[in-house]
Structure formats: structure tokens, C-alpha cells
Amino acid sequence: MKLSIYHKTIEDISVFDEIMSLYAQEADDVQILSENRRSYRGLEQLLLEIDAATTVVVVSDLSSLGLTTEDILNRLDWFISHNVCLFICKYSTTYEYGMMQLMNKAVLTTLLQSMLNTHKNIVEIPRNKRNNSGRNKIAFPDGWGELYEEWENKKITSKEFIKQSGLKKATFYNILTEYKAMLKEQSDYLKKYRCGKRSG
The missing domain is CATH 3.40.50 (Rossmann fold)
Structure with missing residues (x-):
């Protein structure tokens, strides 16, 4: 499953x-x-x-x-x-x-x-009521995940990534940092629950 x-x-x-x-x-x-x-x-x-x-x-x-x-x-x-x-x-x-x-x-x-x-x-539409949030999450532009993957696999350059995402350079790097942190959070979260599941 x-x-x-x-x-x-x-x-x-x-x-x-x-x-x-x-x-x-x-x-x-x-x-x-x-x-x-x-x-x-x-x-x-x-x-x-x-x-x-x-x-x-x-x-x-x-x-x-x-x-x-x-x-x-x-x-x-x-x-x-x-x-x-x-x-x-x-x-x-x-x-x-x-x-x-x-x-x-x-x-x-x-x-x-x-x-x-x-x-x-x-039905309760979320109103961003995160109690202990220190910062707001940045909204990723449409297609960000695909562009990030292409950039990560060196299919496009940083310059092309910035252009295709339609962001200013400083905003791009802020969002890139946030996105990498989110991916790490996801990875750590999965490890937290999957660490005991190993075939020996």
C-alpha cells in the first residue's frame, strides 16, 4: 500500500x-x-x-x-x-x-x-491560523517543482530558472532557500516514521 x-x-x-x-x-x-x-x-x-x-x-x-x-x-x-x-x-x-x-x-x-x-x-476553509508560526510560508510560483527538478539535474541554469519562474533575483533566492528547507522538512519527516522499516 x-x-x-x-x-x-x-x-x-x-x-x-x-x-x-x-x-x-x-x-x-x-x-x-x-x-x-x-x-x-x-x-x-x-x-x-x-x-x-x-x-x-x-x-x-x-x-x-x-x-x-x-x-x-x-x-x-x-x-x-x-x-x-x-x-x-x-x-x-x-x-x-x-x-x-x-x-x-x-x-x-x-x-x-x-x-x-x-x-x-x-467545511472550514483555512485562514492561516497557525498558532506557533514564526514566519509565513512563501508561495511558490506555478511550475516551481518542475523547474527546481530541472535546475537540480542541471538541465537549466540558475539564470534560466529565475527567468522562467518570473521572479526577481532576490525573491528567487529567498524562495529557493524556503523550498530547500521544505524538502528537508519532508525528508526528515519521512525518516522519522520510516526509520524502523528496514529489511535486514
Whole structure:
């Protein structure tokens, strides 16, 4: 089983701790996909390439699925109709019964019905209420991940990276530093939960 964590850059990554504690050791693979609050392209790409039989998608809240209630309803319906397991940190019932698709589907269907029956207070759009945040996360420009990978693999120069990202030089280097720190945070986070899983 593969865990695909969809992380919004405004969220503290520790929001996934409980699910990671429960399932990281038994998962064959864990990936973290981070994306800006208002962007959902990475999520769309993930869902296009997903193997429903072997992948569990993890999000912090329903608001991670879309900007509007309609977007959230459509995505939730997509998970249900495609039989893709979705763990939502805020709703422990989505994951406390294990990676059982039937139970997960029943809980997601209940959430969807609740939203459709005008109980829309379930959906809380994030307002960046990070209690202990020392600094705001920088929003990465569209296509940043792909450009970074090309730059990292020396397919493009720093000058080309700056030009294609559309940033001023100083802003570019600030964002680059933030992005490297985020990648390290993700790597350290995965190591924290995967260190015991080694084949001897």
C-alpha cells in the first residue's frame, strides 16, 4: 500500500502525525506532495496517475480538496466513485478502521451527504491560523517543482530558472532557500516514521 500525503504549504506538516504513526510502517511507500493553498494542480495530477487499488490519499481537512464548496463536493464524489481511499486528518473515522476501502467509502459518503444536506459548516476553509508560526510560508510560483527538478539535474541554469519562474533575483533566492528547507522538512519527516522499516 502507498500513502500519498497531500500537504498545503501553509499547514504544519505535523498535522499528519497520527496517520503516519498508524500507517507509515505498514505502507510500502510514502510520498509527500506539497502545494500552495490556492493551487490544486498537483492534486489533480496525483489523481490522474493514482492506482485506486494500492494508494491511500491523505489530506488534513476537506478544504485541502478545493477552494469552493462545489470543488470539495466534486472531489469527494470523485474519491467515492473511483473507490480511492481518502484519509482526512480532521475526521478520524476516515482512517481509524484501517485501510479498508468499504468502511472509508461509507464514511466519505456520509460526509458528502452531510454537506449536500446544507450542513456546510463541516467545511472550514483555512485562514492561516497557525498558532506557533514564526514566519509565513512563501508561495511558490506555478511550475516551481518542475523547474527546481530541472535546475537540480542541471538541465537549466540558475539564470534560466529565475527567468522562467518570473521572479526577481532576490525573491528567487529567498524562495529557493524556503523550498530547500521544505524538502528537508519532508525528508526528515519521512525518516522519522520510516526509520524502523528496514529489511535486514
